[in-house]
Amino acid sequence: EAQVTQNPRYLITVTGKKLTVTCSQNMNHEYMSWYRQDPGLGLRQIYYSMNVEVTDKGDVPEGYKVSRKEKRNFPLILESPSPNQTSLYFCASSYRGRGPGDNEQFFGPGTRLTVL
Amino acid sequence: DAKTTQPNSMESNEEEPVHLPCNHSTISGTDYIHWYRQLPSQGPEYVIHGLTSNVNNRMASLAIAEDRKSSTLILHRATLRDAAVYYCIPPAGNTGKLIFGQGTTLQVKP
Numbered sequence: 001e002a003q004v005t006q007n008p009r010y011l012i013t014v015t016g017k018k019l020t021v022t023c024s025q026n027m028n029h030e031y032m033s034w035y036r037q038d039p040g041l042g043l044r045q046i047y048y049s050m051n052v053e054v055t056d057k058g059d060v061p062e063g064y065k066v067s068r069k070e071k072r073n074f075p076l077i078l079e080s081p082s083p084n085q086t087s088l089y090f091c092a093s094s095y096r097g098r099g100p101g102d103n104e105q106f107f108g109p110g111t112r113l114t115v116l
Numbered sequence: 117d118a119k120t121t122q123p124n125s126m127e128s129n130e131e132e133p134v135h136l137p138c139n140h141s142t143i144s145g146t147d148y149i150h151w152y153r154q155l156p157s158q159g160p161e162y163v164i165h166g167l168t169s170n171v172n173n174r175m176a177s178l179a180i181a182e183d184r185k186s187s188t189l190i191l192h193r194a195t196l197r198d199a200a201v202y203y204c205i206p207p208a209g210n211t212g213k214l215i216f217g218q219g220t221t222l223q224v225k226p
Contacts, residue, residue, distance in 0.1 A: 042217060042218060043160070043214070043216040045211075048211060056211070092159075104165070105214060107159035110158070
């Protein structure tokens with residue numbers, strides 16, 4: 001089954017304790033991205049990657065890091081989480097084709113993160 | 117970034133058609149319009165996208181106005197499972213970024 005998986009699905013942590021949220025897709029997609037969803041603010045893009053070893057900032061990259069060493073994986077790293085990073089996080093992937101904006105994007109089920 | 121305008125909420129009865137409108141007066145002539153939806157406690161899900169003419173797939177139809185300043189997502193027979201937030205999304209550009217506004221919350225009544 002074609003899918004995007006995220007782990008963990010739920011996480012409660014404390015300020016400053018480094019964490020990684022994993023994202024994996026089995027569709028051989030070149031393009032992957034991370035969003036966060038907050039009440040009243042909608043979904044906002046954090047980082048995106050056009051292909052292996054190619055990453056770039058989205059609209060709200062502060063406090064986050066990403067890496068793309070393999071095509072299927074795109075982990076989101078919070079080096080020193082803070083309470084304002086409490087949010088619902090979604091990973092997405094798609095083919096690049098003419099451009100990732102022209103293609104269907106597949107989203108993961110989400111990771112609900114709480115930073116105390 | 118281009119913008120879209122949608123009603124905050126709509127209601128429908130089960131088994132009836134639903135027409136979800138969207139205004140996108142700022143998009144250019146080569147930009148696709150995408151629709152996604154988000155069911156409760158799930159990630160966004162692609163519904164349909166189109167450029168100029170009407171588009172159909174197994175989930176829905178998309179009617180795009182001739183001047184491309186608006187479009188309408190049509191669910192032919194709403195089911196309870198179609199209750200979700202529906203997002204009309206302007207062109208993502210080269211970054212692939214999907215701009216999710218507030219969307220339209222669709223309530224389906226049995």
